[in-house]
Amino acid sequence: MGREIAQQVIDGILIGGVYALMAVGLTLIFGVLDIINIAQGVLVILGAYLSYSLFTKAHIDPFIGLAITIPAMFVVGVVIHWAFIRRLRGTERTSMTLLVTYAVALIIEGILYKIYGADNVQISTSYTNKSVHILGGYVGWIYIWGFVMAVAGVVIVYFLLYRTRFGRSVRAIMQDETAARLVGINVNRVAALTFGIGVAVTAAGGMIFGSTNPFNANSGYDLISRLLSIVILGGMGSVGGALAAAVFMLTLEGLVIVWQPTWAVAVYYAALVIVLLVRPTGLFGRKAVRAQ
Amino acid sequence: MSHAPATPLPAVMPAPGGLGTAAKGGGLLLLVVAAVAFPQVFSNPAVTNYGVYALIYVTAATAWNIFSGNSGYIALGQAVFYGSGAYALAVAAKDWNIQGTTAFALIPFAGLVGALIAIPFGLIALRVRRHTFIVITIAIFFIFQLMAFNLWFTGGSSGQTAPFLNGSPVGFNRLFYYIGLGFSVGSIAIAWLIRRSRFGLQLRAIRDDEDRARGLGVRAMRVKLTAFVISGAITAMIGAVWVYYNGQAEPAFAFNPLFDLTLVVMAFLGGYGSISGPVLGALIMEPLYLWVNTQPAFSGSVSDILFGAILLLVVLFLPRGIVPTGGEFITRFRTRGRPAVIPAAAGAGPAATSSTPPVSSGGAR
Numbered sequence: 001m002g003r004e005i006a007q008q009v010i011d012g013i014l015i016g017g018v019y020a021l022m023a024v025g026l027t028l029i030f031g032v033l034d035i036i037n038i039a040q041g042v043l044v045i046l047g048a049y050l051s052y053s054l055f056t057k058a059h060i061d062p063f064i065g066l067a068i069t070i071p072a073m074f075v076v077g078v079v080i081h082w083a084f085i086r087r088l089r090g091t092e093r094t095s096m097t098l099l100v101t102y103a104v105a106l107i108i109e110g111i112l113y114k115i116y117g118a119d120n121v122q123i124s125t126s127y128t129n130k131s132v133h134i135l136g137g138y139v140g141w142i143y144i145w146g147f148v149m150a151v152a153g154v155v156i157v158y159f160l161l162y163r164t165r166f167g168r169s170v171r172a173i174m175q176d177e178t179a180a181r182l183v184g185i186n187v188n189r190v191a192a193l194t195f196g197i198g199v200a201v202t203a204a205g206g207m208i209f210g211s212t213n214p215f216n217a218n219s220g221y222d223l224i225s226r227l228l229s230i231v232i233l234g235g236m237g238s239v240g241g242a243l244a245a246a247v248f249m250l251t252l253e254g255l256v257i258v259w260q261p262t263w264a265v266a267v268y269y270a271a272l273v274i275v276l277l278v279r280p281t282g283l284f285g286r287k288a289v290r291a292q
Numbered sequence: 293m294s295h296a297p298a299t300p301l302p303a304v305m306p307a308p309g310g311l312g313t314a315a316k317g318g319g320l321l322l323l324v325v326a327a328v329a330f331p332q333v334f335s336n337p338a339v340t341n342y343g344v345y346a347l348i349y350v351t352a353a354t355a356w357n358i359f360s361g362n363s364g365y366i367a368l369g370q371a372v373f374y375g376s377g378a379y380a381l382a383v384a385a386k387d388w389n390i391q392g393t394t395a396f397a398l399i400p401f402a403g404l405v406g407a408l409i410a411i412p413f414g415l416i417a418l419r420v421r422r423h424t425f426i427v428i429t430i431a432i433f434f435i436f437q438l439m440a441f442n443l444w445f446t447g448g449s450s451g452q453t454a455p456f457l458n459g460s461p462v463g464f465n466r467l468f469y470y471i472g473l474g475f476s477v478g479s480i481a482i483a484w485l486i487r488r489s490r491f492g493l494q495l496r497a498i499r500d501d502e503d504r505a506r507g508l509g510v511r512a513m514r515v516k517l518t519a520f521v522i523s524g525a526i527t528a529m530i531g532a533v534w535v536y537y538n539g540q541a542e543p544a545f546a547f548n549p550l551f552d553l554t555l556v557v558m559a560f561l562g563g564y565g566s567i568s569g570p571v572l573g574a575l576i577m578e579p580l581y582l583w584v585n586t587q588p589a590f591s592g593s594v595s596d597i598l599f600g601a602i603l604l605l606v607v608l609f610l611p612r613g614i615v616p617t618g619g620e621f622i623t624r625f626r627t628r629g630r631p632a633v634i635p636a637a638a639g640a641g642p643a644a645t646s647s648t649p650p651v652s653s654g655g656a657r
Binding site for chain 2: 087099221225270273
């Protein structure tokens with residue numbers, strides 16, 4: 001039992017890093033655009049399928065393939081923003097964007113289903129199943145590399161946000177969109193770039209997810225509910241909060257799995273409901289109730 | 293928003309269509325006659341099947357509209373009630389050994405189950421607004437789906453079988469058609485009564501400005517919860533009808549996230565907030581969806597892609613729906629050349645279909 005728990009805690013921290021990377025995209029998009037991107041889950045799956053296809057068809061190692069998939073997903077994000085999100089205005093905008101991104105998710109899911117069918121696949125490289133003995137548990141190398149990459153990804157996003165001119169514009173829009181517009185920030189362009197970056201991280205997240213889990217077009221639903229709870233728990237718009245919440249939730253899920261495997265997923269939904277009711281800004285949210 | 297209009301509003305605003313009462317009544321009568329005659333004219337079960345499903349969705353979309361259309365809270369958790377009602381009928385019929393037509397007596401029981409679920413659901417979800425509300429309804433929906441898969445009495449992923457009903461397919465479909473028609477008419481009547489009542493005004497006051505409505509003495513939580521419970525009970529009853537008609541309740545279909553989206557699309561397509569809008573939307577969408585699913589060209593996931601595309605198009609290009617847009621067009625046509633009183637066309641966006649003057653008493657705050 002003790003060994004099992006230690007194993008789950010290690011796994012939780014490592015996988016939590018990967019979820020943090022996926023959740024950072026969601027939280028950025030929310031912070032800047034006030035949009036809950038329901039399509040984020042299925043976009044992760046799209047990223048996973050891209051890596052899968054590159055690996056099986058062109059024999060490109062998934063880590064190297066990221067040089068192709070990350071820009072590709074960035075373009076997908078910018079296109080989604082340009083084609084659908086940009087057009088929505090008015091008081092009900094947030095609710096409408098929720099419906100729009102849900103529709104986008106359905107369309108992408110349908111296309112993936114059409115291309116790849118319903119069978120579960122997994123990206124299995126030569127090193128996927130190799131593992132190493134740490135602290136009394138076995139840990140797959142893929143988890144360790146995924147964690148390292150995810151942390152690097154989160155650090156890059158953090159750097160972008162807090163050390164660049166672009167990041168300053170992003171944070172200005174997060175604080176007050178009208179004021180940002182007044183001082184000459186091109187809100188539309190920053191929003192499009194943010195959406196692109198928010199979606200681009202799903203390429204990396206999807207690659208690791210696809211290497212560690214069997215997946216099909218349907219897996220997006222499960223993912224989005226996890227990501228949403230992580231983002232809301234961490235405080236929408238907070239990058240550090242997403243990281244902490246991801247590690248916390250994945251570890252918690254791991255511990256529940258030891259005790260009661262069937263209901264482990266319910267942890268996410270329950271956390272989501274409780275946090276939204278008790279503290280709608282999340283545990284690390286700094287702002288007062290946003291757009292509430 | 294349009295607080296305290298400077299010009300006095302007419303006591304009764306013209307209806308969006310601007311049609312006369314007689315024409316309206318005649319049209320309604322014609323519609324009812326056509327609906328009653330439909331299964332007599334077309335007895336082919338393949339055709340009446342379209343009718344039954346269309347009516348199931350007319351009821352469900354109207355129930356969604358009673359709560360969401362009036363209050364402005366977009367609920368994406370109606371499948372909780374639909375599935376719970378379906379399971380309530382199937383499980384109760386099995387446990388209490390109820391067979392044949394007696395099982396119809398369980399439909400009100402399913403409604404009761406739906407109402408009982410709606411109370412805690414509403415008490416939790418209605419504490420928050422806008423997108424937070426939407427996300428909570430989705431989360432609660434997934435909890436229920438998980439329970440349908442895993443609780444001891446649900447039958448796991450194979451689900452529950454509904455009680456068996458003897459008879460020819462023709463008579464079977466006709467029976468369910470009329471049950472569906474009864475529920476449709478009933479739910480539309482309830483929606484109409486609510487719209488005309490003080491309760492309906494309070495709901496729409498909440499939609500326009502909840503804090504202000506509370507300031508004016510509307511007991512917001514009680515009003516919202518009541519509408520939510522009514523909506524849930526109706527949805528649960530039609531869910532029970534569905535399971536009896538369908539013969540089987542699998543968790544993936546009884547608790548289907550697409551069900552919620554379907555209702556939203558129907559309402560938005562027809563006209564969010566109006567009574568006829570969701571009805572029209574359901575009558576267009578559901579037969580279309582059934583037909584698309586029978587076409588080999590749209591097999592597999594293509595129908596889902598199509599559905600997503602329709603949802604996108606409606607939200608982006610027709611967010612106010614067919615009924616309000618069409619109504620405005622008719623008004624403009626009838627009043628061409630004259631200065632027209634366009635009914636409440638201000639406040640663009642989907643929420644501009646209110647046909648009653650604002651409840652504000654002169655804008656005094």
